[in-house]
Amino acid sequence: MSGTANIMPPASLITDAEMELRAEVRAFLAEQRAGGRRVWAVDSWLSSWDEDFSRELAARGWVGMTVPVEYGGRGRTFKERFAVVEELLAVGAPVAAHWIADRQIAPSLLKFGTEEQKRAYLPRIAAGESYWGIGMSEPNSGSDLASVRTRADRVDGGWTITGSKVWTSGAHRAHAFIVLARSAPLDTDARHAGLSQFIVELAQDGVEVRPIVSMNGDQHFNEVFLDGVFVPDSRVFGEIGRGWQQVTSELGFERSGPERVLSTFPLLTEIVQNVAEGRLDLDADLGRLVARVTGLHQMSMAVSGALQRGESADVSAAVVKVMGTTTEGDVADYADLLLGDGSDVTSELTRLTTRAVDQRPGFTLRGGTSEVLRGVIARGMGLR
Amino acid sequence: MNEDFLTPDADLLEMLDGVFSSYREAHAPLAGRLTLDREFWAELDELGLVRLTGAEDKGGSGASWVEGRALVEAAVRHGVRVPAAENDLLAGWVRDAIGIDGVDAVSNAVSTVAIVDGNGVAKNVPWAGEADTIVVVWLVDEGYLAAEVPAARVRLTPGENMLGEPRDTIAVELDSIIGSPVAAETVAELRRRSALVRAVQVSAALECSLDLALEYVPVRVQFGRPIAKLQAVQNLLADIATETSLARSSTDSAFTKALVEGWSAEGLDFLVAVARSCAGHAASVVVRNAHQVFGAVGTTREHRLHEYTRAALAWRGEYGAVRSWDLQVSAAARNAGPGGLWALIAR
Ligand SMILES: Cc1cc2nc3c(=O)[nH]c(=O)nc-3n(C[C@H](O)[C@H](O)[C@H](O)COP(=O)(O)OP(=O)(O)OC[C@H]3O[C@@H](n4cnc5c(N)ncnc54)[C@H](O)[C@@H]3O)c2cc1C
Numbered sequence A: 001m002s003g004t005a006n007i008m009p010p011a012s013l014i015t016d017a018e019m020e021l022r023a024e025v026r027a028f029l030a031e032q033r034a035g036g037r038r039v040w041a042v043d044s045w046l047s048s049w050d051e052d053f054s055r056e057l058a059a060r061g062w063v064g065m066t067v068p069v070e071y072g073g074r075g076r077t078f079k080e081r082f083a084v085v086e087e088l089l090a091v092g093a094p095v096a097a098h099w100i101a102d103r104q105i106a107p108s109l110l111k112f113g114t115e116e117q118k119r120a121y122l123p124r125i126a127a128g129e130s131y132w133g134i135g136m137s138e139p140n141s142g143s144d145l146a147s148v149r150t151r152a153d154r155v156d157g158g159w160t161i162t163g164s165k166v167w168t169s170g171a172h173r174a175h176a177f178i179v180l181a182r183s184a185p186l187d188t189d190a191r192h193a194g195l196s197q198f199i200v201e202l203a204q205d206g207v208e209v210r211p212i213v214s215m216n217g218d219q220h221f222n223e224v225f226l227d228g229v230f231v232p233d234s235r236v237f238g239e240i241g242r243g244w245q246q247v248t249s250e251l252g253f254e255r256s257g258p259e260r261v262l263s264t265f266p267l268l269t270e271i272v273q274n275v276a277e278g279r280l281d282l283d284a285d286l287g288r289l290v291a292r293v294t295g296l297h298q299m300s301m302a303v304s305g306a307l308q309r310g311e312s313a314d315v316s317a318a319v320v321k322v323m324g325t326t327t328e329g330d331v332a333d334y335a336d337l338l339l340g341d342g343s344d345v346t347s348e349l350t351r352l353t354t355r356a357v358d359q360r361p362g363f364t365l366r367g368g369t370s371e372v373l374r375g376v377i378a379r380g381m382g383l384r
Numbered sequence B: 001m002n003e004d005f006l007t008p009d010a011d012l013l014e015m016l017d018g019v020f021s022s023y024r025e026a027h028a029p030l031a032g033r034l035t036l037d038r039e040f041w042a043e044l045d046e047l048g049l050v051r052l053t054g055a056e057d058k059g060g061s062g063a064s065w066v067e068g069r070a071l072v073e074a075a076v077r078h079g080v081r082v083p084a085a086e087n088d089l090l091a092g093w094v095r096d097a098i099g100i101d102g103v104d105a106v107s108n109a110v111s112t113v114a115i116v117d118g119n120g121v122a123k124n125v126p127w128a129g130e131a132d133t134i135v136v137v138w139l140v141d142e143g144y145l146a147a148e149v150p151a152a153r154v155r156l157t158p159g160e161n162m163l164g165e166p167r168d169t170i171a172v173e174l175d176s177i178i179g180s181p182v183a184a185e186t187v188a189e190l191r192r193r194s195a196l197v198r199a200v201q202v203s204a205a206l207e208c209s210l211d212l213a214l215e216y217v218p219v220r221v222q223f224g225r226p227i228a229k230l231q232a233v234q235n236l237l238a239d240i241a242t243e244t245s246l247a248r249s250s251t252d253s254a255f256t257k258a259l260v261e262g263w264s265a266e267g268l269d270f271l272v273a274v275a276r277s278c279a280g281h282a283a284s285v286v287v288r289n290a291h292q293v294f295g296a297v298g299t300t301r302e303h304r305l306h307e308y309t310r311a312a313l314a315w316r317g318e319y320g321a322v323r324s325w326d327l328q329v330s331a332a333a334r335n336a337g338p339g340g341l342w343a344l345i346a347r
Helices: A003-007 A016-035 A051-059 A078-091 A096-112 A115-126 A243-255 A265-276 A284-308 A314-338 A347-363 A370-380 B010-026 B038-046 B065-077 B084-098 B184-216 B231-261 B268-299 B305-316 B322-335 B340-345
Strands: A132-135 A151-155 A158-166 A176-182 A195-201 A207-213 A219-232 B111-115 B121-126 B133-140 B143-150 B155-157 B167-171 B180-182
Touching: A003 A314, A016 A078, A051 A096, A078 A265, A078 A284, A078 B340, A096 A115, A096 A132, A096 A243, A151 A176, A158 A176, A158 A195, A176 A243, A195 A219, A195 A243, A243 A314, A265 A284, A265 A314, A265 A347, A265 B322, A265 B340, A284 A314, A284 B231, A284 B268, A284 B322, A284 B340, A314 A347, A314 A370, A314 B231, A370 B231, B010 B038, B010 B065, B065 B084, B065 B184, B065 B231, B084 B111, B084 B133, B084 B143, B084 B184, B111 B121, B111 B184, B143 B184, B180 B184, B184 B231, B184 B268, B184 B305, B231 B268, B268 B305, B268 B322, B322 B340
Parallel strands: A132 A176, B111 B133
Antiparallel strands: A151 A158, A158 A219, A176 A195, A207 A219, B121 B167, B133 B143, B143 B180, B155 B167
16 A cells, blocks of 8 residues: 555665675775776766776676676676676776676667677677667757657668767777667657667767767767668667667666666765864764665665566666765765865865766766656656 | 565554554544553553564563564554554563563553663653553663663653653652663663664655655646646655655665664664664655645645654654764764775675
């Protein structure tokens, strides 16, 4: 009878086996940090690209973890992957290179890919060597993704794709992306029909990647122009006409992870460090934030438990994403309110804060905006 | 790990709902200071609910805290105020844990518990004025002592929380009673249990606010359509659901940890503080948004909404203000040492 009793799966504690795995990852990360050659950052899963690090993680079995062994993966459980990923995010490890491939491309390939596609791509993804982008948004299609105008036209032996994708994170370094395109004319009564997905390699003829510079001068996303790009039938992803269902499933993988809570966790750690050193006063607002992040960790554990059991978690994942992305942004703002020209904080705190404040607007946009996700929650409660 | 034991028995849930709903139908809540309806208490006793979690050889029903929690939640849901948690989960537990014999009273005696200061004084003792006995815990040089004292031997200054639940100040002549020694850890456990009971009640009240709002918005029509269809209203509800989920998850996590690893589990203090902080702040959003959704009618005595919203506000500050729990979390974070913050959260 209770509304939320249905939204949130029951609490899920960390098992001893998961704790051992976490300890292994922590030991590895501590060693890496002592070595000091990497950058530890906020929002590292979007912007800290380090291919050597990706390969090192893969060598330890921490990329493509849930991919079956026969496709070069490790055949581990969803919850084990969750544990590893949380540990990596908590320190701000440079995981951007393999992030999208590991998070959503591998599970989507397993769900919708052909046998040949799985054999062609999964082993290299699991080796931390194959990097992917997300080809959903377009200049005129953001939240309203079903309105994409990129066109797929049937030709002999395949399709040609024409149009442009935008905000494509990492496309300037990635190898491939999955493009959502309209393969049949728009039927205004069935807008979700006639969409399909295609695997496009970014080095292909007709693909042009143009950088988009972010407000702080960095570059992490791009505009990608597709000018009659030929996609053979063997690179159609899933079924023609089923693009909407597939992309919804892909978004499920994209939305439900702990990166929607932990983008600023390295900053939170540094704030606490400054408090411990007596550079900042201890106040109640800090406790409120730490408590919320802890609660969000517990909620994402519960969601991952549900996904592990094969239950649908669209609504609970939306709940975590709305609150998680708000809270990780609140951490940035909390820090920013403490800093001023009179403060005596570590330079690391200043560096992380500046970065967090710049990245923050994206937190509640990417992967579906908070407004759109509130709609998902409302629908889940039967209001739409 | 098999966590089936964390789900309460379905028959018990049904029985609880039946008992509290029929009582509620016959007894509209009163304003002012609440008294305990002894007839209803006797009925609860006959059903084995008064000492639900007590050991069977001590006259209890031998149920676990999972069932105890279900009882507390059912009372919240039906807006029935009884000292069930204080009597069973707190006073009853501590009496059995210490091994003091109950005052020879009838089996359905009402007890509460108080940690008094060196002068024998404690403020805001729940239901003290309605209790037959009070389990009193105090600190002396050698450690903690406890004794169960007949309420008649306690000087009482009445007080109430905003719901009218008795929250009395008591004064005990410590010189005149003989205490049994209590381990400091038992007292620490009592504090954890007390704090978490209120988190359970707050979470339940927030969930009930959400449920009420979800029933209301499809039937309230303005501008020719149900307000459920207005995006602004949907957003209010989405945020209620989100905050309520946080309260529930954090409370559940502390509770589950306690039941799986014991009430002295390492890190439980932190999880209890987290639950109290999360549930406390969740109440701010839920109470505000739920009242917004209901419009003027939600502010009336006649409407049931206040039974949940005022309850959440009353309970979130008991056994420690929300801010004090925030500060406890801050201190735990600071004391976790460099790099220890994450290890504090994920363990
Ligand atoms: C850092 C970052 C990385 C990204 N990476 C990628 C990527 O790799 N690949 C990719 O395809 N896309 C990517 N995106 C794009 C992202 O998915 C879109 O930004 C997002 O879907 C919103 O679309 P939009 O920016 O066009 O905003 P719009 O959809 O135009 O929205 C503008 C405003 O209107 C609100 N709004 C829109 N519709 C509704 C509605 N129905 N109800 C209520 N409010 C509404 C929005 O919430 C928002 O506040 C990225 C974005 C960011 C910020």
